[in-house]
Amino acid sequence: MRRVDFWYEFASTYSHPAAARIEELADIHGVTISWQPFLLGPILKQLGWSTSPFNLQHAKGRYMWHDVARTCQLMGLPPLKRPVPFPQNSLLAARVALAIPDDSRRAQFSRSVFCAEFAEASNIDDPNVIAGILDRLGIPSADLLERAGGSETKDLLRAQVARAEKLGIFGAPTFVTSDEELFWGNDRLEGAVRWETNNCK
């Protein structure tokens, strides 16, 4: 089976357009997407970085905000709104996403979180925002939020971060093919799908 693992971080701006377009592209090529939320913070912290590199490098940050806005516009997504603070605390959203076992429901939830964050500038650390998204998707929010806060989900997320590190992931989004080729960045989604497709599985 053709499969690409989609590693995304809810605080990551470029994960937003990637989440919005990945299923359509995968469908065309008969590739199944496995949605893999993780936290980039613990990985960046090891580099001595206390915040996003986009905050630390001003020219790069200026470019990124302009480029993501331009990307959303060219894709027909709602106009980009910058969440405050940036980066958002993505712990709650990542735990909730992991607590949704079904890939297609997890994908729906994840896209909705990105839209709340980057099209409405909502605070995705707010349990009410997350509950509102779950309710609109018809997922029982009280149950899920409780499960997301349980030790099982916390362990799952820690294991995700460890797995990301072991794969050599250092940024988001990253696409990993079934033979563990890494493709980093929204721009490389086509490359990852092509690589997986050319495996002729």
Next chain:
Amino acid sequence: MRRVDFWYEFASTYSHPAAARIEELADIHGVTISWQPFLLGPILKQLGWSTSPFNLQHAKGRYMWHDVARTCQLMGLPPLKRPVPFPQNSLLAARVALAIPDDSRRAQFSRSVFCAEFAEASNIDDPNVIAGILDRLGIPSADLLERAGGSETKDLLRAQVARAEKLGIFGAPTFVTSDEELFWGNDRLEGAVRWETNNCK
């Protein structure tokens, strides 16, 4: 006239495949490329970085070398060889490139430098290597090396770096359209050309 400025740094790995493919893509779309060598070092130094971010971040560096090798292979370029040291000192090559006023000759020289560096692992700081490239291109090397070391060329290069900074450039390659839209990275070359073309000039 449709024009894209191609800002490249001779020490930059991703500038190599960009240099190899930019003219072909530009030709298809009727876009003229202006070759703009510059130095990234002085810009990165302001961030407190003493060397390439690919050396400072191990996972990112590992990914980059694998990705550039894969990119060269998919493009049909010679197999990537890692120059030692990395990054190479690119001052001499940048000065010589600037001392060649003709865009098409400058492009030929620049592509040859990238090939010497990343396909043959030659030291591009070595005047003999640079002279050899010039001789093979039929450019009088003694004259040009003298001009490259003169104060006029040194001033030109300092002005290039200042202009890059003013444009908001923080990495290489960067493509700048005639209305000063920036596109960073080899992956964004198509985006830059499409942007310039859609201007319908």
